[in-house]
Amino acid sequence: MLRIxxxxxxxxxxxxxxxxxxxxxxxxxxxxxxxxxxxxxxxxLLACTGILDFEQGNIYISGKSIKDQPVExxxxxxxxxxxxxxxxxxxxxxxxxxxxxxxxxxxxxxxxRIEKYAEVLELLDNLGDLISSYSHGMKQKLALISALVxxxxxxxxxxxxxxxxxKSSHTLKQMMHQMCENGCAIFFSTHVLDVAEKLCxxxxxxxxxxxxxxxxxxEVRGKLSLEEVFLEMTDDE
Amino acid sequence: xxxxxxxxxxxxxxxFGINKALHSxxxxxxxxxFFTLLGIMLLGLLILGASFMYSLMIxxxxxxxxxxxxxxxxxxxxxxxxxxxxxxxxxxxxxxTSRDYNIIMSLPVKTSDIIIAxxxxxxxxxxxxxxxxxxxxxxxxxxxxxxxxxxxxxxxxMMLFIxxxxxxxxTILSILIGIIAGHFKFKNIVNILLMLIFTVGVMFLSFxxxxxxxxxxxxxxxxxxxxxxFYNIYPLTQMYTLAVSGVNILFIFTFIVISAxxxxxxxxxxxxxxxxxxxxxxxxxxxxxxxMQELKNSRPLKALYIREVKRYIASPxxxxxxxxxxxxLLIAGVIxxxxxxxxxxxxxxxxxxxxxxxxxxxxxxxxxxxxxxxxDVSISMEGKSLGIIKSLPVRTADIFLxxxxxxxxxxxxTVLIAATLFSISFKPGLFIIVMSFLIPLIYSFFTAVFGIxxxxxxxxxxWTNEAAVVKQSVAAMVGILxxxxxxxxxxxxxxxxxxxxxxxxxxxxTLATILLIILLKxxxxxxxxxxH
Numbered sequence: 001m002l003r004i005x006x007x008x009x010x011x012x013x014x015x016x017x018x019x020x021x022x023x024x025x026x027x028x029x030x031x032x033x034x035x036x037x038x039x040x041x042x043x044x045l046l047a048c049t050g051i052l053d054f055e056q057g058n059i060y061i062s063g064k065s066i067k068d069q070p071v072e073x074x075x076x077x078x079x080x081x082x083x084x085x086x087x088x089x090x091x092x093x094x095x096x097x098x099x100x101x102x103x104x105x106x107x108x109x110x111x112x113r114i115e116k117y118a119e120v121l122e123l124l125d126n127l128g129d130l131i132s133s134y135s136h137g138m139k140q141k142l143a144l145i146s147a148l149v150x151x152x153x154x155x156x157x158x159x160x161x162x163x164x165x166x167k168s169s170h171t172l173k174q175m176m177h178q179m180c181e182n183g184c185a186i187f188f189s190t191h192v193l194d195v196a197e198k199l200c201x202x203x204x205x206x207x208x209x210x211x212x213x214x215x216x217x218x219e220v221r222g223k224l225s226l227e228e229v230f231l232e233m234t235d236d237e
Numbered sequence: 238x239x240x241x242x243x244x245x246x247x248x249x250x251x252x253f254g255i256n257k258a259l260h261s262x263x264x265x266x267x268x269x270x271f272f273t274l275l276g277i278m279l280l281g282l283l284i285l286g287a288s289f290m291y292s293l294m295i296x297x298x299x300x301x302x303x304x305x306x307x308x309x310x311x312x313x314x315x316x317x318x319x320x321x322x323x324x325x326x327x328x329x330x331x332x333x334t335s336r337d338y339n340i341i342m343s344l345p346v347k348t349s350d351i352i353i354a355x356x357x358x359x360x361x362x363x364x365x366x367x368x369x370x371x372x373x374x375x376x377x378x379x380x381x382x383x384x385x386x387x388x389x390x391x392x393x394x395m396m397l398f399i400x401x402x403x404x405x406x407x408t409i410l411s412i413l414i415g416i417i418a419g420h421f422k423f424k425n426i427v428n429i430l431l432m433l434i435f436t437v438g439v440m441f442l443s444f445x446x447x448x449x450x451x452x453x454x455x456x457x458x459x460x461x462x463x464x465x466x467f468y469n470i471y472p473l474t475q476m477y478t479l480a481v482s483g484v485n486i487l488f489i490f491t492f493i494v495i496s497a498x499x500x501x502x503x504x505x506x507x508x509x510x511x512x513x514x515x516x517x518x519x520x521x522x523x524x525x526x527x528x529m530q531e532l533k534n535s536r537p538l539k540a541l542y543i544r545e546v547k548r549y550i551a552s553p554x555x556x557x558x559x560x561x562x563x564x565x566l567l568i569a570g571v572i573x574x575x576x577x578x579x580x581x582x583x584x585x586x587x588x589x590x591x592x593x594x595x596x597x598x599x600x601x602x603x604x605x606x607x608x609x610x611x612x613d614v615s616i617s618m619e620g621k622s623l624g625i626i627k628s629l630p631v632r633t634a635d636i637f638l639x640x641x642x643x644x645x646x647x648x649x650x651t652v653l654i655a656a657t658l659f660s661i662s663f664k665p666g667l668f669i670i671v672m673s674f675l676i677p678l679i680y681s682f683f684t685a686v687f688g689i690x691x692x693x694x695x696x697x698x699x700w701t702n703e704a705a706v707v708k709q710s711v712a713a714m715v716g717i718l719x720x721x722x723x724x725x726x727x728x729x730x731x732x733x734x735x736x737x738x739x740x741x742x743x744x745x746x747t748l749a750t751i752l753l754i755i756l757l758k759x760x761x762x763x764x765x766x767x768x769h
Contacts, residue, residue: 012263046769051627053766074630085621087544089551097532101540102629107532115529128527 001027001062001154001185002048008056009043009209017043019209020057025185025202027153030176032200032217033189034226036234040209041189042082045158048187049079061154075103078147082159082189084139088132092123092142095131096149103150110149117145120171136163144172148179155179157188161195173199197226207234240346244354249361273695273711280718281369289373296377305381306482310464312374313477317403319370320363322439324407326432326557327704329415331359332408332507333515335702342512349508356404356504362709363400371396378482391489392481398496402473405503410435415518418553428553433564436557537631541639548618549611549643555618558707562608563651569605570658577662584663595665596735599676600728600742602655606648606680607724612688613716615640616768617697617706623768633762637689644685652677672739679743683750684720690753691716693764723749 002025009018018040025031035041046052048059050070059066061073087095093114100110118124121141131139140163147155155176161169176186176199190196196203197217203226204214212233213220221229296308332355335341341351375392378384414435418428468475473492480488507514535543549555573580584591619626626636656673659665665673695712697705707713727745731738 012266046624049628051624052769071630071632074628077628079624079628081624083621086625087548087622089548090544093527093532094547097534098540098544099629100532101535102537102631104537107534110534111529111532114532124529125525125527127529128524 001025001029002187003060004044004048004057005060006057007044007047007054007059009040009047009052009054017209018047018054018206021206021209021211022057023204023211023214025154025187027183027185028180029185029187029202030180030200031185031187031202031204032196033187033204033206034191034193034196034230035189035206039206039234041206042158043209044206045079045156045187045189049077049156050074051079076153078150078152078155080140080143080147080155080157080160082162084136084143086131086139086142088130091130092127092134095142096127096146099146100149105150113149113151114145117148120175121145121168137165137168140164141168148175153184155184155186155188157186159190160188161190161192193225193227193230197221205230205233241350241354241357244341244346244351245357248354248358269694277711277714280714281365284369285373288369289377292373292377296374296381300381304461304464305378306478307461307464308374308378309482310468310474310478312370313399314471314474316367316370316399317471317474318439319366320400320403321407321410322436323363323366323708324359324404325410325414325435325439326554327708328359328404328408328411329518330411330554330702330704331355333412333415333511333518337701338515338519347508348511349504352504352508352511353500356408356500359404359408360400363404364397367396367399371399375481382482385484388481388484391484395477395481395489395492398493399477401496401500405499408503412514412518419517425550425553425556429556432553432557433561436561437564437568538635538639541631541635542642545615545639545643546646552618552703552707554703555611555614555707558713559609559611560647562605563647566602566605566651566655567658570655570662573662574658580662581664592735593732595663595669596731596739597728598656598659598663598665598669599672599739600724600731602652602659602673602677603680604721604724604728605655606652606677607684607720608717609644609648609651610684610688610716610720611644611647612640612685613691613712613720614706614710615643615688616692616765617700617710617712618703620698620700620706623698627766627768633765634758636765637757637761640689641682641685644688645681648681648684649678652681668736669739672743676739676743676746679746679750680724683723683746683753686750686753686757687720687723688716689757690761691719693761693768696768698768 002023004021004023007018007021008016010016021040021044023031033041033044043052047054048061048066050066050073061076064072066073087098090098096114097110100114105113114127115124118127121144123138123141123145126134126138131142134142140160144160147157160172164172173195180186200217202215203217203220205212205220213229217226220226224232292308292312295311296305299305299307332352335355342348371392375389375396379388379392414428414431418424418431421427464478473495476488476492476495479485480492584594616623652674656670656677660670660673692712695710695715697710697712700706700710727738727742731742734741
């Protein structure tokens, strides 16, 4: 579903944010991506979504290169950034309708899906309000609905649990499981290691832009907890 | 006092990307900022030179009639009007509705200090305008009257106080507009209308004092009227003029005290109600009773266009700053039809003048089209939401096209109406009529595409208030001034070559537009991908 091959990204000024990173995410995977602040997680996710240009390596989504066929690749992806800076001048429903127009979701399907997800996430009543009146959590929920409404094959999330209330957090985890059962792949970054340990079937750990461990969650952590493994691996000598 | 300095410093460092360039490790970024600042400085010198010539011309006429101090009065009033007019549209945006409100209000800084710091930021912007107008006028008056050194010292100190009162009046009007508009369902539209009424009112007031430099006698009489009128409606003009031209200690002291007291009093009063005003201006009604309805669907390009239109009409300052030229053009068109008889009568007596004016009609419309540029900040206006549009499965060309279409939505109807009105009033002949439609329409495309290119070169996404993008960003300045320059220069060509000039301009602008489109398709798309 998502294949990252030798990805390297150097920012202006020479900072190498991601260094020769390769990763393969298959349908049905819930792939957790963990690392310290500034390790290169968000850069990798942004490159996968086509938001950020990169110099070396390539990223393939369903076999298509994000560099060569960006529009085709993006049709299969949904991305939720860590800080949902949505269009504050639109109402919630206008935003969702805009996303549905762009992803060409049919008229009947969009209403049905929006209603379903908005009800589950308890946002339906607020959809007529301007996004500028939403709290951080409500924006996060709206971003989540906008990601689910076009049934993506690959869901990329940057710190998805930040700002969500416990109930919504629980609902999101259930949804993630459900989506994976239907063949969707999920790639997300998180600092909440407990969540990663319980939720993900695969884990990747990044340090200073380089992948230092990846694979089945059980294999990566061995007999230790994920937190212990992470701290051990990422501690500077 | 220290805290005011620190807050001001934080704001000023964001200007023109100075801080970014200082701390950037990227050489290209530093070089770009260096040349941008150099360009701004050269432009400043150019404006200062033009202002000096203007002061010299008018000052000479006033001196000849024994009223040199009228120059000081006139320029003081003019700079006050500029401050007032520009603050009406951006005052509340800079002081109250900045995105940094939560951060700044959580700091251990007194609210009155925050207000003072924000007023100083606004003051700094207005002071630049004031100095551009007042320095040349002060020198011209000083030379003409052989004024002593103390005059220059007094004038230099006094001119620093000129923007304070107009700035505060402008901010009060800006707050009032926000509060009045808040009572209406379509508050943005009411907001824009009120801003337009106030600003056009201020401009008409100043235009009504315009003069004919070719007729010194008329200038003298109008000069007296100007002085008397400004002395009446804005007493500080009289106080300033008498204080500076006569180095009058009492007036110097009174002027400074009035300005300072006004500033401190305003900061104190606003600081008492700052949170309430902020809440009032920024709060949005939420009904929380949405019921699922049938949704309309659109094709992706139409959806992008609708989103762009909604983004545009959601920002009164964006509309006000970019559609002002179009409004002025339409007003000019209506006035030309209303005063058609007088125009035609004047033209029948001066056929040469008629030919000259008629041939310039397509270019005059084009200058206003060049001023109406929404695209030069349209990418910057994405702000921190840029990632959304970049992550969507749409072609970059369609993103550009949606932004261009918004500009065309304003300019094309304006051109069609204005060209029709001017054709009716001036009756310029078939060739000029055709050109009056054709050239401005091509200019509409050129302006829109040019704006996108400019914004791709000078993007800014980390802004805290919309005024920072729409009014103070390099892209906005280059877009508007560049657009105007690229229509004024061809106007000079047309002035010399008449009808042939129009054909040359049409060919050149069409070619330039095609080249810019090719540039956008290649370099532009690559550049957009690199933005973050």
